[in-house]
Amino acid sequence: MRSIVFDIETVQIEEGSFDAANMELTICCTYDSATDTYDSFLKEDLPRLWQLFEQADALVGYNSDHFDIPVLNKYYPGDLGKLHSIDLLKDIYASLGRRIKLDAVAEGTLGAKKSGHGSQAMVWWKQGDIDSLRKYCLKDVELTKRVFDYMRENGSVKYKELGKNHEIKIDTSKWESGTTKPLTFTLGF
Numbered sequence: 001m002r003s004i005v006f007d008i009e010t011v012q013i014e015e016g017s018f019d020a021a022n023m024e025l026t027i028c029c030t031y032d033s034a035t036d037t038y039d040s041f042l043k044e045d046l047p048r049l050w051q052l053f054e055q056a057d058a059l060v061g062y063n064s065d066h067f068d069i070p071v072l073n074k075y076y077p078g079d080l081g082k083l084h085s086i087d088l089l090k091d092i093y094a095s096l097g098r099r100i101k102l103d104a105v106a107e108g109t110l111g112a113k114k115s116g117h118g119s120q121a122m123v124w125w126k127q128g129d130i131d132s133l134r135k136y137c138l139k140d141v142e143l144t145k146r147v148f149d150y151m152r153e154n155g156s157v158k159y160k161e162l163g164k165n166h167e168i169k170i171d172t173s174k175w176e177s178g179t180t181k182p183l184t185f186t187l188g189f
Contacts, residue, residue: 003059004058004059005033006068008137009136009137012122027042027133028046029140031141038138038142058083059080061087062087062102062105065085102140102144112146
């Protein structure tokens with residue numbers, strides 16, 4: 001299965017709402033399992049990103065069905081929601097009954113932490129510090145990929161809360177059996 005692990009960073013269009021409809025894409029970073037490579041895409045690179053997504057068997061993210069895909073769909077000529085998506089937070093929520101931040105999952109599962117906050121990413125964007133923004137987003141993709149690999153191998157995930165590690169079982173049985181086919185909205189066939 002060719003999976004594309006991805007994460008986006010955004011800025012608010014209008015102050016006050018963090019809803020996907022009120023967010024503008026600044027960068028999308030990816031990991032491609034077929035080539036074992038990381039990459040980053042600014043808005044001018046989106047045609048290249050669409051080609052990558054369209055060749056994937058699954059898009060893998062953290063809170064991606066609720067946030068990342070709806071933001072990206074504002075720029076995509078089709079519907080990314082038709083691609084097979086594995087949203088790690090959605091699976092954690094299904095097992096635990098509540099949401100857990102990626103930072104708590106990475107710390108509990110991997111002993112690693114995020115390199116910053118989404119609010120800092122907005123500041124870097126406004127300051128034109130694309131290198132710091134890119135490094136932050138790529139680190140989130142790396143953590144998401146490592147958590148995904150752990151969940152796939154172990155059928156569980158850990159998270160740290162109130163100084164203690166907790167483990168929950170995750171049903172990964174549907175991850176490899178996506179029913180969607182790659183899209184071809186932007187490929188030149």
